Amino acid sequence: MEITALLADPAAWVALVTLVVMEVVLGIDNLIFISILTNKLPPESREKARKIGIGLALVMRLGLLGTVAWIVQLTNPLFTAFGHDFSWKDLILIAGGLFLVYKATKEIHHSVDTEDHKEDLVGGGSKVVQMSFAAAIGQILILDLVFSIDSIITAVGMTPHLPIMIVAVVAAVTVMLIAATPLANFIERNPTIVMLALAFLLMIGGTLIVEGFGVHVPxxxxxxxxxxxxxxxxxxxxxxxxxxxxxxxxxxx
The missing domain is CATH 1.20.5 (Single alpha-helices involved in coiled-coils or other helix-helix interfaces)
Structure with a gap:
């Protein structure tokens, strides 16, 4: 369908609005992780890291949209185990979920154990060793990949029109970019919010794992x-x- 035909189609506009909202909601998980992770960096590097991390998410999602046919194939079964057909998407979700659970659990432990802050991402202690810029970007990139694949597969399932997907992804990432610094600052000013955010990441990681094993969680x-x-x-x-x-x-x- 041509762009002009899409612009004149009310159903296309409904699909666009729905997809933008869905992409923004799905981006919350990624944004929380980026906010907590970049708060570990020196203050002068935090905003730059957030922009790079979210920019990489945009580039990755737009790149994946260019390979929609390949992305769809990620849902094809690879092997069967425990009565479930595992696909590349399932394996990616499980790996990303395990990584998220590991990071969230470690940071909750470090937040509770005041004697151990050697690798703390959250901060708050005089002995905290700040994370390097490259390490932060690397970890953001890993989660960007997981959330991007999930996001694109969701988009493909909601509309067959590539222009709508592109506009929705750009709009959602723009919202993430605007909200990143205020959210990160709010989390840093409120230690109890940090713990709540880590609990959210733990829950999201667990959700990714069970979805990878074929259990759909609304x-x-x-x-x-x-x-x-x-x-x-x-x-x-x-x-x-x-x-x-x-x-x-x-x-x-």
Missing amino acids: KGYIYAAMAFSAGVETLNMVVRNARQKKTGGQTRH
Whole structure:
């Protein structure tokens, strides 16, 4: 279908809006990981790393869109084990999920164990060794690949029109680029948010693993749980701030 025909087709616009929303939601996982990881870098390098990491995600997704026929083949079965036909997509999801679970678990451990901060990504201790710029970009690239393949396969399943996919991917990555620094700054200012974000990554990693084994987990449940937890933590922050203000006022009197 030509571009002009797509512009005049209401169904194409509905598909575009739906796909943009879906891509933005799927990008939340990637954005949380990038925010936590880049907060480990020196302050002057953080924004640059975020832009490079998100830029790589855009390049990767646009590149994968150019090989849609190959991407679709990633869902073809390779072998059967445990009663499930495993494809390249399944193996990539399992590998990415394991990596995410490993990183999230390690950082939760380092956040709880104040005596061990040698490889902490989160920060907060005087003995923290900052991650190198190259290491941060490398780890972002690994997760970019996993989330990009999942994103493109989702896009292919929602619309057959490549221009719609391209516009949706560019729009979603633009939103990620705009939101990256504010989200990273918010996470850094609120240590409890860091722990919540790591818990989110742990849950997302587990979801990727079970989906790789053929167990479909509705994304709506995952993001609803994340939204609920974030809402509860927001209320906790409001209560803490109110108590601090009240305590400060009483101290001044």
